[in-house]
Amino acid sequence: MKSKILVCQGISCKSRGGDNIFNEGENALGDSKDKLEITRCNCMGNCGNGPNVAEETRDKTTIHDFMNTEKIINLIKKILHATK
Numbered sequence: 001m002k003s004k005i006l007v008c009q010g011i012s013c014k015s016r017g018g019d020n021i022f023n024e025g026e027n028a029l030g031d032s033k034d035k036l037e038i039t040r041c042n043c044m045g046n047c048g049n050g051p052n053v054a055e056e057t058r059d060k061t062t063i064h065d066f067m068n069t070e071k072i073i074n075l076i077k078k079i080l081h082a083t084k
């Protein structure tokens with residue numbers, strides 16, 4: 001199973017930059033979409049710690065809170081590096 005990054009687009013996370021985080025993440029992914037998927041998602045119920053991003057792998061889901069564009073770029077680089 002390909003890993004997946006879900007970027008929350010609920011009202012709270014979006015108002016804190018969720019849209020930009022998704023766009024920067026998609027740019028960082030570039031032509032590696034066969035290795036990792038990035039998608040938007042609805043509220044994860046963790047609004048107070050947003051913007052939130054979930055990382056889904058075969059065996060677990062990890063929530064990364066207080067996200068920003070720099071952090072998502074680093075997260076994607078880390079995942080892509082690990083799947084080489």
Ligand code: FES
Nearest residue numbers: 010013043044046
């Ligand atoms: S809006 Fe993102 S967790 Fe609720």
